Amino acid sequence: MFDIESLKYDENGLIPSIIVDTESKKVLTLAYMNRESLQISMEKGLTCFWSRSRGELWLKGETSGNYQHIVSITADCDRDALVVEVRKDGPACHKGTDSCFNEVIFEGDAQPGFAYEDLMQMLEGRKNAPKEGSYTSYLFAKGLDKILKKVGEESTEVIISAKDNDKANTIYEIGDLMYHTMVLMLEMGITLDDIKKEMAGRHVIDKKVKQEKMVK
Numbered sequence: 129m130f131d132i133e134s135l136k137y138d139e140n141g142l143i144p145s146i147i148v149d150t151e152s153k154k155v156l157t158l159a160y161m162n163r164e165s166l167q168i169s170m171e172k173g174l175t176c177f178w179s180r181s182r183g184e185l186w187l188k189g190e191t192s193g194n195y196q197h198i199v200s201i202t203a204d205c206d207r208d209a210l211v212v213e214v215r216k217d218g219p220a221c222h223k224g225t226d227s228c229f230n231e232v233i234f235e236g237d238a239q240p241g242f243a244y245e246d247l248m249q250m251l252e253g254r255k256n257a258p259k260e261g262s263y264t265s266y267l268f269a270k271g272l273d274k275i276l277k278k279v280g281e282e283s284t285e286v287i288i289s290a291k292d293n294d295k296a297n298t299i300y301e302i303g304d305l306m307y308h309t310m311v312l313m314l315e316m317g318i319t320l321d322d323i324k325k326e327m328a329g330r331h332v333i334d335k336k337v338k339q340e341k342m343v344k
Contacts, residue, residue, distance in 0.1 A: 132166050136208040142178060143210060147220065149227075150199045150213040151324060152245055156220035157228040159188075161210065166201075173198050175212060194218030248310060248320055255314055267311050275315055278308045 137143050142160040149156055159177040161169065165185055168176040172187075175196040179186040189195030196214035203210055221228040251264055258265035267275050282305040289298040313319070 130170075132163055132170075134207060135166075135203060135210075136206065137162065138208075140180075142180070143208065145175075145177070145210040145212050147175065147196065147212050147214055149220075150215055151321070152243065154227055155229050156196075156214070156216065156226070166210075169198060169212075170201070175214060189217060192218065194220070196220070244310070244320055247307075248314070251310055251314055264311065267308075268315065272312075272315055275308065275312050279305070279312055282308050 135143055141162045143162070143166070145159050145161050147156040147159060148154065159175070160180060161176070162178045165176040165178045168185070168187070175188045175198060177186045177188065178184075195217045196212075197217070199213040199215060201210055201212050219226055221230075254262050254264035255268045258269065267278065282301060285301040286298060286305050289301045313323075
């Protein structure tokens with residue numbers, strides 16, 4: 129096991145820990161650990177912090193049920209800060225929000241990164257609150273048969289582009305297919321988490337198959 133004594137703690141014996149959602153990669157909170165809370169975190173596989181305000185250990189979720197299951201703990205190059213990736217059972221913030229970081233204080237000119245979660249949220253908004261002239265709202269209004277027809281058409285377009293070895297157009301058509309597939313997901317009540325869990329299970333299966341081949 130990693131020697132926690134090799135980390136650099138501050139004058140109060142604490143080390144800042146940035147908690148990140150392993151699925152969305154969103155920063156959930158900034159908390160502090162001491163040697164004991166870090167040891168508990170590693171033993172239990174659940175985040176445990178040192179509460180500076182209360183002066184005591186704090187196992188996240190012990191009272192709220194919003195546990196954070198640790199995927200990994202990584203130290204920075206100076207070993208004086210940690211990044212903890214977790215799978216969360218509920219909101220990370222004591223105010224009931226998904227993350228403690230919600231107040232935007234500045235937005236630059238740089239193009240923001242793409243996130244499927246953001247696109248899904250936009251699509252859900254078009255479904256729940258239809259907007260006149262919106263193609264997405266039109267698809268939801270037409271229903272499942274129309275959506276399935278579009279998924280089929282876009283699948284064919286991907287195949288044709290790939291067969292023509294047209295990389296740029298194949299990328300474009302895959303984008304269309306993914307968009308319409310996400311519309312289908314919402315129509316059927318399928319979430320991104322449902323797909324992630326399915327794919328995670330397939331990763332485990334693939335890993336087992338590789339191990340079996342190695343044994344043989």
